[in-house]
Amino acid sequence: MTMLDIPTPDGTADAYLAFPADGAPHPAVLLYMDAFGLRPHLKSMADRLAEAGYTVLVPNVFYRHGRAPVVELPEFINPAERPEIIQQLGPAARTLTPEGAMRDAAVYLDWLAASPLTTDGPVGVTGYCMGAGLALRTAGTHPDRVAAAAGFHGAYLATDAPDSPHLLAERITAELYFGHADHDSTNPAEQIARLDKALATAGVRHRTEVYEGAHHGFTQADTAMYGAEATDRHWAALLELLGRTL
Template sequence: MARTTTVQVPVGDGSAEAYLARPDGDGPFPAVLLFMDAFGLRPRLAEMAERIADRGHVVLVPNLFHRAGPAIMVDAALLDTPEERARSYEKVMRLVAGLTTQVVAADTAAFLDFLAGRDDVAPGPVAATGYCMGGTTALRAIEALPDRIAAVASFHAGRLVTDAADSPHLGVGSVTGELYFAHADQDKSMTVEQIATLEAALDAAGVRYRSELYVGAPHGFTMADTAAYDERAAERHWAALFALLDRTFRQHAASLEAGVDG
């Protein structure tokens, strides 16, 4: 069984609190970055990290809002209704806005350096998964560091397509790894038109990707501690994520073996 500890990750002139989940054994294990949703570090994210770690991965879940201070545990009772979720989300929108392209690139490099410095982490690129705003962050991360992140899975992410000059969809040309997108049906933060724009950008850039619409699933469908949870969609997400991780690390292992044989 995987176990989770809380660690401090050096970031710039400060540090970020993070969950670290790892399997039993000495490793080394391939690493996965899990980018949180706007509600931050809490038991649900630790549970998700442990489920990934149980498949043989070291999983780091950093507090993306570390510049605002230590991670604040969210009271799950405040997420029980759509109204409470909306009010809670409004409180963190200022923090979300602070996750600029430059900030994400710098922080992600620090997270990856932390993982690379651990004896139980296998050398080579990592994979990343992200939820809601974390899905958007994950895409920005692989765009900024394509040589260090081999694959990204983005679940019910919003604002992947905007009118801004640094809209995430405009940076996909740098991506060399594989991408997976799971879009929530009728998600106001990622409309059908925006999904089409994202897919057109991915096609034009020649990126390997899969983009799927989870019909009937609301925004936030993976989060079992909120009113948005959809068990069927969440289980579909696990299957898609694990398939991507298996492909990614199997291909990396094959590349290493080919290099040795050569």
């Protein structure tokens, strides 16, 4: 487990790498952060995937704004009590455009392909909150390199915007899984239906589930949105998808 720097066309991305203790090559997984960013909890999630037999890269996608953590975070994040944290993250989030994110994705995939810690072949991608949209975009932008993509409590996956992630559906060859929160203003039922329709129309192998009683951010144990039952369900679904496709 180590921190590293990855040169990109726009600067240098700091990232966390987790890998099995045997030091042998393992299938690669690209893990996209939520808006709170690269921090101890996300590292622990990567460590858990590494224990399951994967080499996992977690980039700080806000690196254009600064190294992680891009804002000072409390050990326990409750946006209701600390709304200024969300406000502080705004400038960092605005540094990441869809175009920039996909330039970065190519770099991350290249880095993983070149690493002696990864096996040859396509990778898996998983993302949380805003990271679910990045996972969906990466699957649609680099279809020859992504075999599986998952997104959990994703935000703004199928909006009316001309660059909404779901519009890449027809390019996707990966198998997809989405675990949606049913209490999530960033991903209402109509957007879930729009995403499902786009994936079905494009013939994408996919499964989407709405986790009853779950809130946006349910996998993040260091936040007030955490749900233990939904998180366990997420791990089962993610590991099943990766195990079958990688």
